[in-house]
Amino acid sequence: MKLKDVFHPLPVSVPASAGDRSIRGIHFHSAKIQPGDLFVAIRGNEVDGHDFIMDAVRAGAVAVAGEKEVPDLPVPYIRVPDGRRALAHLAARFYGQPSDRHTVVGVTGTNGKTTTSHMLHHILRENGSSCTLIGTIHHRINGVEIPAANTTPDALSLQKWLAESRDPWVVMEVSSHGIVQHRTDRIGFDCAVFTNLSREHLDYHGNMEAYFQAKKRLFSQLKPSGTAVVCTFTDWGRKLAGQLVSEGLSVRTVGETPEDDIRIEPTDRGRLDLREGGTVRTLSLPLPGKYNARNAAAAYCAATSLGVEADRAVRALEQFPGIPGRFERFSHPSGVNLVVDYAHTPDGLYEFLNTIRSRCNGQLFHVFGFRGDRDPSKRGELLSVSSRISDRVILTRDKLGKTPWNEMKEEMKRIARRYGRGKVTLVEDRSLAIRQALEEARPGDWITITGKGPEPYDDPCTLPVHSDLEAVRWLMKREHLKV
Ligand SMILES: CC(=O)N[C@H]1[C@@H](OP(=O)(O)OP(=O)(O)OC[C@H]2O[C@@H](n3ccc(=O)[nH]c3=O)[C@H](O)[C@@H]2O)O[C@H](CO)[C@@H](O)[C@@H]1O[C@H](C)C(=O)N[C@@H](C)C(=O)N[C@H](CCC(=O)O)C(=O)O
Numbered sequence: 303m304k305l306k307d308v309f310h311p312l313p314v315s316v317p318a319s320a321g322d323r324s325i326r327g328i329h330f331h332s333a334k335i336q337p338g339d340l341f342v343a344i345r346g347n348e349v350d351g352h353d354f355i356m357d358a359v360r361a362g363a364v365a366v367a368g369e370k371e372v373p374d375l376p377v378p379y380i381r382v383p384d385g386r387r388a389l390a391h392l393a394a395r396f397y398g399q400p401s402d403r404h405t406v407v408g409v410t411g412t413n414g415k416t417t418t419s420h421m422l423h424h425i426l427r428e429n430g431s432s433c434t435l436i437g438t439i440h441h442r443i444n445g446v447e448i449p450a451a452n453t454t455p456d457a458l459s460l461q462k463w464l465a466e467s468r469d470p471w472v473v474m475e476v477s478s479h480g481i482v483q484h485r486t487d488r489i490g491f492d493c494a495v496f497t498n499l500s501r502e503h504l505d506y507h508g509n510m511e512a513y514f515q516a517k518k519r520l521f522s523q524l525k526p527s528g529t530a531v532v533c534t535f536t537d538w539g540r541k542l543a544g545q546l547v548s549e550g551l552s553v554r555t556v557g558e559t560p561e562d563d564i565r566i567e568p569t570d571r572g573r574l575d576l577r578e579g580g581t582v583r584t585l586s587l588p589l590p591g592k593y594n595a596r597n598a599a600a601a602y603c604a605a606t607s608l609g610v611e612a613d614r615a616v617r618a619l620e621q622f623p624g625i626p627g628r629f630e631r632f633s634h635p636s637g638v639n640l641v642v643d644y645a646h647t648p649d650g651l652y653e654f655l656n657t658i659r660s661r662c663n664g665q666l667f668h669v670f671g672f673r674g675d676r677d678p679s680k681r682g683e684l685l686s687v688s689s690r691i692s693d694r695v696i697l698t699r700d701k702l703g704k705t706p707w708n709e710m711k712e713e714m715k716r717i718a719r720r721y722g723r724g725k726v727t728l729v730e731d732r733s734l735a736i737r738q739a740l741e742e743a744r745p746g747d748w749i750t751i752t753g754k755g756p757e758p759y760d761d762p763c764t765l766p767v768h769s770d771l772e773a774v775r776w777l778m779k780r781e782h783l784k785v
């Protein structure tokens with residue numbers, strides 16, 4: 303593609319002498335540049351891409367785009383107001399605005415993005431359409447699994463994968479980081495889903511209103527015929543629905559009141575009534591918890607908004623196979639129940655532990671840790687939720703990032719004194735923390751292990767395992783316990 307065409311119609315100045323130059327590809331990491339590529343310099347959170355411009359030129363970049371003034375470059379330099387925005391635009395142009403060729407659904411919210419996306423992906427596939435899935439656990443394009451580095455990939459990868467996808471449908475998780483960093487710019491959505499909003503990522507967004515506004519931006523990218531599906535279980539959801547309606551968007555709400563388009567009604571355990579107008583559909587959902595009923599209702603609402611027949615959507619949800627590390631349950635031969643889950647926000651943890659509490663007649667053990675690289679201000683709230691609902695809390699290592707273990711250990715002791723209700727033990731090795739819970743538990747007790755789901759451990763541990771799921775599977779053998 304010609305340089306001038308890839309920038310069109312941005313109000314930037316492409317040197318006339320260089321406009322007809324062909325570019326072979328686009329990259330925003332200098333190490334990926336091949337001769338003939340365009341390099342886009344981005345001011346990052348860790349380093350500044352402008353510092354790597356000469357590396358890119360030496361690697362063969364034939365042109366560079368960036369925000370800063372850069373004198374005396376041997377190749378044309380196109381100054382743009384915002385590198386990340388420009389990257390999304392350039393990628394969409396280079397790959398031919400690929401979202402126009404798919405029916406695209408974006409799912410946003412603090413909790414439930416992965417679950418709702420997987421449920422919707424399952425409904426669409428059961429309905430006979432192949433579907434690309436982009437999200438936290440992995441990406442799946444043309445039936446091929448690709449490991450996920452981010453929940454919402456960078457703009458270049460996104461546009462490339464959309465161009466490569468032969469699946470008519472695309473379901474993607476849209477994180478607030480992805481929105482703020484313009485990773486999803488230039489994607490037109492046929493449906494955008496909001497699950498909920500609760501305290502999370504305040505270290506990044508600063509306050510809840512800014513976090514809400516970031517999520518709301520997804521809805522400004524709906525195609526003219528697109529539909530907003532908004533869960534109104536939270537004040538933020540009700541606020542969003544009201545604002546989108548007054549802005550003239552087509553909005554369908556999922557909630558618990560007669561005003562909602564899809565209303566979830568209280569039912570027997572494991573069964574869920576979806577009331578839509580005068581019709582009630584009852585379904586047995588394989589995943590427990592009120593929150594999963596809400597995720598299922600959101601997926602149902604999105605699917606039916608896109609033309610899937612309601613009864614088919616219900617039947618598909620009843621066959622939902624589940625998601626690795628999300629309420630993944632094991633029955634130990636000793637009579638103890640174990641559940642591995644990804645809850646890592648105060649609200650998600652509250653919903654998850656309450657679901658277990660309503661099933662547990664014995665003691666409830668909770669094994670978890672704090673992430674070094676996540677908002678430290680939520681740690682007290684997480685432990686407070688845990689110690690309120692569980693009988694025994696074992697605090698252990700999670701991903702530490704740049705935080706040294708000794709520092710985290712002192713923080714844990716301090717938080718345990720304040721919020722632990724005398725229920726907290728500290729066991730550094732995560733695999734041994736799980737084993738200790740299992741050794742103390744009696745038949746009928748439940749052990750919950752949260753925060754990592756299927757994610758691999760960052761550090762080696764004592765037992766021959768690399769994740770919570772592997773630890774539980776290993777400990778399913780009685781002889782691996784000390785008792
Ligand atoms: C803090 C953050 O969000 N960082 C994201 C951001 O990286 P960055 O641009 O700031 O990277 P940087 O390392 O400072 O580099 C700046 C620039 O220099 C370039 N560079 C760098 C080195 C070099 O040798 N040459 C070079 O050209 C880089 O390619 C980059 O363009 O943009 C990258 C590309 O899109 C992301 O992969 C990266 O996500 C990091 C890995 C991350 O951990 N992000 C988390 C916080 C995140 O985004 N999470 C959400 C989910 C949140 C949730 O709901 O739980 C997600 O969508 O994954």
Ligand SMILES: Nc1ncnc2c1ncn2[C@@H]1O[C@H](COP(=O)(O)OP(=O)(O)OP(=O)(O)O)[C@@H](O)[C@H]1O
Nearest residue numbers: 412413414415416417438593643644645650653654
């Ligand atoms: N609708 C919901 N409301 C509250 N908590 C939820 C909801 N759905 C899931 N959870 C809890 O949050 C955890 C994470 O769920 P899920 O992976 O679906 O969310 P997510 O938004 O994709 O999270 P992340 O972006 O961090 O990957 C679950 O394991 C569960 O404990």
